[in-house]
Amino acid sequence: METNQLTENLKAHFLRLYQMAICDDDFSPLELKMLYKTAEERGISSKKLDEILLNPINSKSLIPETIEEKVEYLFDLTVMIWADGVVTENELSALNKYVALFGFMEENVKDIADYFIEAVKQGKTKQDILNDLKNE
Numbered sequence: 001m002e003t004n005q006l007t008e009n010l011k012a013h014f015l016r017l018y019q020m021a022i023c024d025d026d027f028s029p030l031e032l033k034m035l036y037k038t039a040e041e042r043g044i045s046s047k048k049l050d051e052i053l054l055n056p057i058n059s060k061s062l063i064p065e066t067i068e069e070k071v072e073y074l075f076d077l078t079v080m081i082w083a084d085g086v087v088t089e090n091e092l093s094a095l096n097k098y099v100a101l102f103g104f105m106e107e108n109v110k111d112i113a114d115y116f117i118e119a120v121k122q123g124k125t126k127q128d129i130l131n132d133l134k135n136e
Helices: 008-022 029-041 046-054 067-082 089-101 106-121 126-134
Strands: none
Touching: 008 029, 008 046, 008 067, 008 089, 029 046, 029 067, 067 089, 067 106, 067 126, 089 106, 106 126
């Protein structure tokens, strides 16, 4: 049973995660597992995720609005990048694109992407990152 209301923004988020997973031309089983684990954590069944991936919506117009949502989505994207323990140029470029798309100032995009990659490598959680932001 779906425990989370499946909003258009959340559908767009899963499509972005999938795009991130395949952007390095090496769609590893670890990335696929991470995609389904992320869905499960949000109460979305495997079947529902399959439907989202097979019937994509236009995700470009669906941007997270709150800083919490932006952090959550960027964190998930970064976890997807790091699932196989390698950050490729294509993945880093895609992450930079999403940071910019989410409305962060252009001069901060690279630093924000680098921060998320380092945070995930160090094992920080979404909550750790949100707490870091609140303490700055």
